Amino acid sequence: MHPDLMNNEATPTPSAPITQDVMTIPRKLPEGPINLVGLTREALRETLIAHGTPEKQAKMRMGQIWQWIYQWGVRDFDAMTNLSKAYRADLAEKFVIAVPDVITRQLSDDGTRKYLVRIAGGHEVEVVYIPETDRGTLCISSQVGCTLTCSFCHTGTQKLVRNLTAGEIIGQVMVARDDLGEWPEPGTRSEEGPRLLSNIVLMGMGEPLYNFDNVRDAMKIAMDPEGIQLSRRRITLSTSGVVPEIAKTAQEIGCLLAVSFHATTDEVRDKLVPINKRWNIETLLTALREYPKVSNSERITFEYVMLKDVNDSDADARRLVQLIKGIPAKINLIPFNEWPGAPYVRSDWPRIKAFADIIHDAGYASPIRKPRGEDIMAACGQLKSATERARKSKKQIEAEAKL
Ligand code: SAH
Ligand code: SF4
Numbered sequence: 001m002h003p004d005l006m007n008n009e010a011t012p013t014p015s016a017p018i019t020q021d022v023m024t025i026p027r028k029l030p031e032g033p034i035n036l037v038g039l040t041r042e043a044l045r046e047t048l049i050a051h052g053t054p055e056k057q058a059k060m061r062m063g064q065i066w067q068w069i070y071q072w073g074v075r076d077f078d079a080m081t082n083l084s085k086a087y088r089a090d091l092a093e094k095f096v097i098a099v100p101d102v103i104t105r106q107l108s109d110d111g112t113r114k115y116l117v118r119i120a121g122g123h124e125v126e127v128v129y130i131p132e133t134d135r136g137t138l139c140i141s142s143q144v145g146c147t148l149t150c151s152f153c154h155t156g157t158q159k160l161v162r163n164l165t166a167g168e169i170i171g172q173v174m175v176a177r178d179d180l181g182e183w184p185e186p187g188t189r190s191e192e193g194p195r196l197l198s199n200i201v202l203m204g205m206g207e208p209l210y211n212f213d214n215v216r217d218a219m220k221i222a223m224d225p226e227g228i229q230l231s232r233r234r235i236t237l238s239t240s241g242v243v244p245e246i247a248k249t250a251q252e253i254g255c256l257l258a259v260s261f262h263a264t265t266d267e268v269r270d271k272l273v274p275i276n277k278r279w280n281i282e283t284l285l286t287a288l289r290e291y292p293k294v295s296n297s298e299r300i301t302f303e304y305v306m307l308k309d310v311n312d313s314d315a316d317a318r319r320l321v322q323l324i325k326g327i328p329a330k331i332n333l334i335p336f337n338e339w340p341g342a343p344y345v346r347s348d349w350p351r352i353k354a355f356a357d358i359i360h361d362a363g364y365a366s367p368i369r370k371p372r373g374e375d376i377m378a379a380c381g382q383l384k385s386a387t388e389r390a391r392k393s394k395k396q397i398e399a400e401a402k403l
Pocket of ligand 1 (some may be wrong): 152153154202203204205206208238239240259260304305334336339
């Protein structure tokens with residue numbers, strides 16, 4: 001090679017290989033000014049220092065900015081009146097406080113609200129708010145789409161997948177609080193008494209344990225006592241059974257755990273929840289037995305989707321009770337929510353009731369999840385944004401379900 005051409009700067013570096021593997025997608029998206037939303041306390045402090053805040057002041061400034069963002073929901077640096085004007089201007093030049101854009105907001109007849117929010121790259125995810133008499137639950141997403149391909153799940157038919165950043169995950173909580181008008185007045189604390197948004201469930205799109213670090217950071221922010229302040233017992237993470245991450249969830253997040261169980265034999269679970277081929281029922285149950293001890297939490301929720309003639313027999317109910325023996329548990333029966341092209345139908349009501357009775361008689365709570373927001377496609381497993389049209393064909397879905 002000619003010596004001139006050996007100059008590194010003149011040699012174009014080959015671009016990074018394109019990969020479909022979601023685990024290799026970098027956590028930070030290389031875009032625009034730095035977004036402070038989603039940084040942990042420590043990362044926020046370091047970011048301020050790296051951009052000129054004197055190290056001695058950084059801890060205090062971090063605490064002040066944190067409180068504005070997460071306690072009072074302020075997005076404009078200029079409103080942060082306990083910071084000097086010059087410092088506010090400096091921050092505004094270097095950073096943004098950005099949450100996802102709300103594109104549409106639908107209100108169901110039963111009060112459920114569904115937001116379609118847009119995140120970097122033009123992707124859209126759905127966020128669902130479910131009001132109840134004494135509480136309100138927000139169902140949030142952890143990924144665009146899902147790499148797993150559970151055969152009864154609409155999200156699993158979506159081809160496009162990317163991990164959400166921590167900012168995009170906590171940002172879903174922040175936009176819901178905006179809409180509910182639930183930020184306390186600056187300078188005050190949250191009022192005592194029930195909150196409109198009192199619980200979070202990670203049961204929207206995606207497998208949260210395939211995006212562990214971002215989910216953990218976002219939930220730490222949600223639990224922070226100087227901010228959104230939700231107790232770890234009011235956050236439920238639902239996993240399809242990513243066994244190696246279950247112990248980490250207990251240690252590093254400590255929230256409640258729900259598991260998409262859905263079948264009582266490996267043969268059936270392999271078809272419904274294909275990750276079962278990697279970590280089977282026995283391996284999963286071993287990890288679940290440890291969870292309450294390590295996280296010091298109460299019951300594990302076993303989610304069980306009711307699919308007609310697939311997993312809904314009396315024998316299934318009895319096997320389920322046997323399998324989970326010794327685990328503090330509640331079994332949440334979910335009548336299958338149908339979607340266009342779905343290869344299953346919902347179990348009949350008397351069948352669901354009979355199944356629930358067997359579990360109940362064995363001493364477990366067995367609530368049947370009432371589908372909420374069905375008229376706006378906000379029910380479990382129905383979430384899929386309108387823009388992500390690249391979907392698998394019916395044939396492909398059926399082939400994967402090996403019907
Ligand atoms: N990926 C995680 C969390 C999101 S799914 C998980 O699988 O646990 C939230 C719950 O809805 C899971 O229990 C999932 O199995 C269930 N679900 C998915 N599609 C469904 C459908 N069409 N009808 C009823 N429940 C469904
Ligand atoms: Fe993914 Fe959960 Fe749907 Fe399975 S049920 S495809 S893990 S979102």
